[in-house]
Amino acid sequence: MSSNEISADPAGTGPFARPVADARHNEVVSPSSLVVHFPASEPLKLDCEQELAPFAVAYQTYGTLNAEKSNAILICHALTGDQHVHNRHPVTGKEGWWDTLVGPGKPVDTNRFFVICSNILGGCMGTTGPASFNPATRRPYGLDFPVITIADMVRAQVRLVDHLGIKQLFSVIGGSMGGMQVLEWAASYKDRLLTAIPIATAATHSAQNIAFHEVGRQAVMADPNWREGNYHAFATRPSAGLAVARMAAHITYLSEKALQDKFGRGLQDRTARSFSFDADFKIESYLRHQGSTFVDRFDANSYLYITRAMDYFDLEAAHGGKLANAFRGTTAQFCVVSFTSDWLYPTRDSKEIVKALNAVAANVSFVEIESDKGHDAFLLEEPEFFATIRGFVNAAAAKHGLAAPGELV
């Protein structure tokens, strides 16, 4: 879109070992997305007090930015998500991860809105992360990549939005870790958004959630192929460890009832127990599949950095121990959404957000969606959820003079 947007990172073709030059690795060095490169002269200041420079942000857009630049919606993705919200994924070939919610005629209607989604800082789909080329060492960052925070991720998004010349976003929307980014936007960039939709998220990561993340990290680090994060140089990948991490996490994304209803004690491709350690049960087979496919599309070090950023997220502590302080002075309109069977970010976490917003007399609506699907519900077919988002977005658009589909302003 401008002169400093190129589709490949020339540094990525440099002399560092590129052991597994597959589709996934190509997305690190030469993403299929649009990319904005911020040069060394425009560093990103991080919470850890280091500066990252140069850095790149890879992103996708859908729909058309209007002349007033008033119809932009930023989608923030979750831990293992990426910018491919509403297009075929360049590595997996699958449909966009939020095709259910975003698209022409969908609740977030791309006939009407200009939708942006960028790969988060620390990710592995083109935005600078631990798999990216480190100009200082002329090899991938690995553990030389600075430990980042949700606020740092949002700083990178702000730079992208600035670059696109958008002064105020119509909305910032995200689920799970994406919701944390929404909250960070609302807290730190109050004049940059009209509405905020944090979904299935929390303002403060709980001890149990830190615990599950720590198990995942330890699984990766226990894999000898991790090699202290320097696996790129050894033509290896800690795939076994990363698969275990993914399996453990995956359990937390579904409700107990969803697992029971979907798999129960059903056997996989057999009629009786094998009396072995094969995947006798459907649930075992399913988890193994989740683990093995994940490692094909995700970088293990990115997994460490992103889970760490989530664990570090504590909007309450960052605002003097009082969550309401984070939102003081906000003029944005909030729609907070939770799901009844989500035990990773249960409704009480959303209620804390709502309470804090109420304490500063913010404009907030809160909806708890009845669902058996657990945390993953926000990614799945949930008509009540879709209706909630559609209703909120349309009403806010009307209020702010944005044309409804088929209307002229």
Add this chain to the structure above:
Amino acid sequence: MSSNEISADPAGTGPFARPVADARHNEVVSPSSLVVHFPASEPLKLDCEQELAPFAVAYQTYGTLNAEKSNAILICHALTGDQHVHNRHPVTGKEGWWDTLVGPGKPVDTNRFFVICSNILGGCMGTTGPASFNPATRRPYGLDFPVITIADMVRAQVRLVDHLGIKQLFSVIGGSMGGMQVLEWAASYKDRLLTAIPIATAATHSAQNIAFHEVGRQAVMADPNWREGNYHAFATRPSAGLAVARMAAHITYLSEKALQDKFGRGLQDRTARSFSFDADFKIESYLRHQGSTFVDRFDANSYLYITRAMDYFDLEAAHGGKLANAFRGTTAQFCVVSFTSDWLYPTRDSKEIVKALNAVAANVSFVEIESDKGHDAFLLEEPEFFATIRGFVNAAAAKHGLAAPGELV
């Protein structure tokens, strides 16, 4: 107690590699407990249709068996428990794992009852398991050990009880996997017990619980030191993988609230985030400690076999798809106990057991204990739980003519 009880397994001193000849390994080959050896002529018939022979059962006893042999209580231990209910542990040096419940004057009063606890089949504290000497190969079984079931564990216990000359147990008591054994006793050996106390358990292992176990097994198997189960021969142990398995499991033993109250987002030995992958948070430090201490006292293959046995447990399927059938004809008196914050074996699992017992007009009392402590509550200080067990045991003892403490019959 009889001529075939010896304190060491001579086979254990054989020519197989004994790479880590530490206190734990000594308990496999030469347990500190009493051991009964069943010779090759008295095999144990297993559900997998193999026979195990010879085999040994290591056990502890507390209190005195009365002349009528009517005051015996069998305690069944959980996944990572063992026979050291009420004595200092030979490997860890810690107090017995159920010292809170069992001992002189305790709810299970050893002044009054003869308490037996045996290491389960497949364990690693002296009863035959995958770390034991396989006479066929003259090295540890490893994955040559047959895949066992809860019913097989109980078969080994029945052999021990027979060996002790006890026709009818006053009670069989156990929590978690111990509770599964209690249910199996009640279902398959109806004339061998007067009372049964299944605690924090289920008649059928859920999909979510299978899922967590599968993650643990995959963590062990992903460790290159596991070497297809043959690590004994390589002077290695899959400690990293086993530690990850333990960490994941440990989260499920505590309630979300217990984790939040005990650890919250508290930092460990620091005042600010380190911006590294150190154990910044107390919960991380705690989990790493749980993982690293566990591997000193437990055999990785035992972990695989025992979790598998739990996953296979399905008393309903074993009785024609109707749990009530399992208990038809029982004359035992049941006390079923659950804990409000246990999400591994939630109250609804206990209610299924109670419903099945009611359907066959069994004598059953059911108590749900209010507790924040999660699944581990059965091992911790829970006065209401202690009072429940004490009350049930004393009333049943009185009914069956067993002397109360200080009384003469």
